Amino acid sequence: MIYDTIDRALPVAQLHPRFATALAWLRERAATAEKGRNELDGDDVFVNIDEYDAHPFDPGKFELHRLYVDIQYVISGEEEIFVGDPSGMRTRVAYDGAKDVAWFVREGDAGLHRVVMRPGSFLLLWPDVEAHQPGVVPAGAVSPVRVRKAIAKIRI
Numbered sequence: 001m002i003y004d005t006i007d008r009a010l011p012v013a014q015l016h017p018r019f020a021t022a023l024a025w026l027r028e029r030a031a032t033a034e035k036g037r038n039e040l041d042g043d044d045v046f047v048n049i050d051e052y053d054a055h056p057f058d059p060g061k062f063e064l065h066r067l068y069v070d071i072q073y074v075i076s077g078e079e080e081i082f083v084g085d086p087s088g089m090r091t092r093v094a095y096d097g098a099k100d101v102a103w104f105v106r107e108g109d110a111g112l113h114r115v116v117m118r119p120g121s122f123l124l125l126w127p128d129v130e131a132h133q134p135g136v137v138p139a140g141a142v143s144p145v146r147v148r149k150a151i152a153k154i155r156i
Helices: 017-032
Strands: 002-005 036-041 045-053 062-064 068-076 079-084 090-096 101-105 113-117 121-125 131-136 146-155
Touching: 017 036, 017 045, 017 068, 017 121, 017 146, 079 121, 113 121
Parallel strands: none
Antiparallel strands: 002 121, 036 045, 045 146, 062 101, 062 131, 068 121, 068 146, 079 113, 079 131, 090 101
């Protein structure tokens, strides 16, 4: 897991050429991009733009990917993302290779990393080792929080 702001992304961009491609696009184009899939390099690098209301923490909504790194980038709104080791979780839905996702259940939130995502922040999540639940209502929020977010998917 790597957490930072888009303005400080240069060290992360230098880790892999596809990270550089995705992070440059997020910095330069995400704010004005249309909702849906935006291809940067076919199925190797693409970005999904989405808008939704953040939801309460749900122990049955942890996702895990095998093929793609996620870079989750908040354009507007605020959410929390919970991240944990999948070995401490129970499989809810087996891995679907076509969708590159498996779903897990985690009892409680003890031992999880809780990351507060604000506009301009990004979180890079590694495949196979970081199960995550994005889109969680921030602690202390009193009403639904609308989030506009870009999720870069990078095959490595």
